[in-house]
Amino acid sequence: MKAMNTTITGMITNVYTFYSEGFKGMRLGKRLWMLIGVKLLIMFGVLKLFFFPNVLSEHFKNDAERSDFVSEQLLRHSGKSHNIQGEQPWKQ
């Protein structure tokens, strides 16, 4: 058991050293990682947060409400809506 624990610890240490030495040795890679970081920050911290809400997840509590809404939308476009006065909740 002790030998197995030592092997696992050794493996984790090796993987950690592999990655840490790899990152430390990077030159161009550091610039690329910075670019990836800034890109993800803009994408998730600005675009997703302020411009791209998931409409169905944010405005409806459960799948039944979501399917009712989409069903209403599909029938409204065909002129067969049961509730044609209905507004989109995010527009109220």
Next chain:
Amino acid sequence: METMTSELVDWSRAQFALTAIYHFLFVPLTLGLSFIVAIMETIYVKTNDPRWKKITRFWMTLFAINFAIGVATGLIMEFEFGTNWANYSWFVGDIFGAPLAIEGILAFFLESTFFAVMFFGWNKVSKGFHLTSTWLVAIGSNLSAYWILVANGWMQFPVGMAFNPETVRNEMASFWDVALSPIAMAKFLHTISSGYVIGALFVVAISAWMILKGRDLIEAKRSLVVGASFGLLVSLFLAGTGDESAYEVAQHQPVKLAAMEGLYKGEERAGIVAWGVLNTEKEIGDDKPEFLGNFEIPYALSFLAYHDMNAFVPGLDDLVYGNEKHGIESAASKLEKGKIAVGALSDYKTAKASGDEAAMMEAETMLQKYMGYFGYGYLDKPTDIVPPIALTFYSFHLMVGLGTWFIVLFFVVLYLAMANEIARFRKVLWLALFSLPLGYIAAEAGWIVAEVGRQPWAIQDLMPVHIAATQIDAGNVQLSFWLFAVLFTVLLIAEIKIMLGQIKLGVNGGH
């Protein structure tokens, strides 16, 4: 009744097109270069020649730059599904979710794990393990593309699902029908092979520039041979997959094929238009000539579309107005059936609200009978089934013309490189260099054919684009469109700048 504004639909569509086009600038190079790097490393491991190690590391660094800039740009399209295309996202249900989830898991585990070994593992892991990691990154990238194209293939030819009127969603009935759909397979092979051609063009173009400038000559010439050999093989394969793709389009999206060829009146023993200028005054159903000038290869379209030189290929007039002789249903008839399907959904909902189970069953039976025409219920007139003809036609012919040019280019470059004469033919080297942007133009033209050519559909026959869109503020979509345009342009400039800097450093540049 509140209706979807065409301005909103157009901006949502433009935004998706912009993000897809930019995303697809990065993807093909990743797909192609990953395999070329793996081939180069295989040669290094086989020969143990340190020059091949330098060559592999040089191209691997350029691969990493493209990967880093392009990574996650596809996620933006997923944001757009949830915001701009909520009706569509709900309607497709788990059909779209399953392939994308598999893609995400594969991309994360396969690519990210072995990517680290590829870059950090030189001299730390065995040569064999390093080489295996490089191949697994290439295979992983291509498998990711497979799942994305399965999702796209389903939109072009929906199979393996059942529509549930209760939830208004499509539910997966057969995973294998979705995963092995003929359209998805043809699309996958054609798309990845276009990526391989771009990868080969990239290697050939940069190597040509290095030879022109007299830099790292031995490494550049070796790279040129690998790039041109790979390029010649994959560009021939690309032509074959294009043939298969066109065959599948003929079977499942005949309107798209007719638009690709500018074919209005269907004919037996139809020729393919090798070159042509469309008559802009031509309308569906009139007798004006289709072209102001064109050159046709006889019988080729019948053979391409149905593998039979005498086969009848329907034109746009046949597909819109029907052709009884050839058993082609008119669009007007499909519109009628579509309205019955949408009406049946409405009846189902009414019956459910009143608790009338017999009426629910009756409506459901009617809905299942006509579900294949559901999307036609939202079209106003038969000619609405026709996509923008000029854009589809010219994009298709541009793609095919460039694809032919690449075969010639790779053949000539390979011949001269193998004869060790390439350095004397400077014009060929310049042509190779300037052919690189043509590869991207061809790939984007291919996407335009695939996506514009299937309009008006978001999901073929089931959901037109204007029904797929969410009714949100058009101003927000416009604003985010321009934000994306700026973000992606900055990323593209960054990629080109970093890439050029690294190329100038040469094979001893390191990473």
